[in-house]
Amino acid sequence: MDPIEILRVSNLPPFLVDDLHKAYLMHDNNHITDPDVLKRVVAIVGGGESKVDRKLLSILPNVKMISVFGVGYDGVDVAAAVEKGITVSHTPGVLNDDVADLAMGLLLSVARQIPRADQFVRAGDWVDGPFNLTKKLTGARLGIVGLGRIGLAIAKRASAFDMKISYTARSKKAELPFPYYPSAKALAAEVDFLLAITPGGDSTRGMINQEVFEALGPKGFFINVARGSVVDQPAMIKALENKVIAGAGLDVYYDEPRISPELRHLPNVVLTPHMASGTFETRRAMADLALANLAAYFAGTPIPALVPECQAL
Ligand code: NAP
Secondary structure, eight states: OOOOEEEEOSOOOHHHHHHHHHHSEEEEGGGOOOHHHHHHEEEEEEETTSOBOHHHHHTOTTOOEEEEESSOOTTBOHHHHHHTTOEEEOOOSTTHHHHHHHHHHHHHHHHHTHHHHHHHHHTTGGGGSOOOOOOOOTTOEEEEEOOSHHHHHHHHHHHHTTOEEEEEOSSOOTTSOSOBOSSHHHHHTTOSEEEEOOOOSGGGTTOBOHHHHHHHOTTOEEEEOSOGGGBOHHHHHHHHHTTSSSEEEESOOTTTTSOOHHHHHOTTEEEOOSOTTOSHHHHHHHHHHHHHHHHHHHHTSOOTTBOHHHHTO
C-alpha cells in the first residue's frame, strides 16, 4: 500500500516528528517544490500558530485533515478549511495544568518580583540594604479574561491562594460562583491582577487596550498567557513605561519570537518564551493526542478532539 503523505508546517518536538515519520511519509513545507507531492499530501500537521491559510490550502488540493499540535488554532483559516471539507483537530485539555501552573508562576513573579530579587542577590546588592517591599498575592483580586478549560484551572489554583476571582467571557456561567463582568474594561476596574486566557484570532484581537489598562490602574498587574494578538502591544508598552499599570507577566507576544527592545528593557515586566505548556509530560500528551486525531481520521473512527467549528459537521 502507498504510504499516507502528510505535510509538516512548523517546528514540532523531536519525539513527535519521529512518531510521524514512523506512521506517514512526512514532507517539510520549506522543502517541497515537486507539484506531484503537493497533490499527494492528504494531511497537515503543525503548531497552534503555524499559518495554514487559504493560499496554502489552495496548493494542496487533496488535503482532508489538519492536526494542530496545541489547543489554540488561530493560525489556521478554519472557515476556509470547513468550506473545502477539511477536518481540523487540536489538543485541548491535556495542557490545562501546565498553563495554569505557569500563570500562577507569572502572578507570583510579578507580585513578589522574584526575577528582580534573584538579580539583586546575584549582583551582591544585598550588602547595601534589603530588597524593596512587594505586592501580596494571597487574598488579592484576580480577574480572568476567558474562563474556559484553562481559565478554570487557574481559578482553582488561585482559590487556594484565597484570591477573589471574577471573570469575563463571551457568556456568563450561571453554574459558577464568581462574579461576571460584561467586558475586560469593566473587569479590569475591579481587580488587582487581570489575566488573559482566551483564544487568539479576530474575535479577541486587541481586546486588552489602553482603556483596559487605564481601568486596571497604577497598582494593577496584567498577565498574558493567551496570545500576543489579544493585546494592543504598543498601548501595553506605553502603559508600562508611564506607570499607567504597575507591571506585567507575559508568556506570549506580537511577532514572537522577535520581542520588541522596549519590552525587553522594561524593569516592571517578567517575560517567558511562550512556554506555558512546555513540560516533557504535557508535550508528550499533546503529541499523543495530535497523533490519535490523525490516526482516527485515517481509520475512519471518531476523531478524539475536533475543533468546535468542525464538531457540528
Ligand atoms: P476554551 O476552553 O475554549 O476557553 C476559552 C475562553 O475564552 C472561554 O471562556 C470563552 O468564552 C472565552 N472567549 C472566547 N472568545 C472570547 C471573546 N471574544 N471575548 C471574551 N472571551 C472569549 O480554551 P482553553 O483550552 O482554555 O484555551 C484558551 C486559550 O489559551 C487557547 O485558545 C490559546 O490561545 C491559549 N493557550 C496559550 C498557551 C501558552 O502556551 N501560553 C497554551 C495553551 C493555550 P465562553 O466560555 O463564553 O465561550
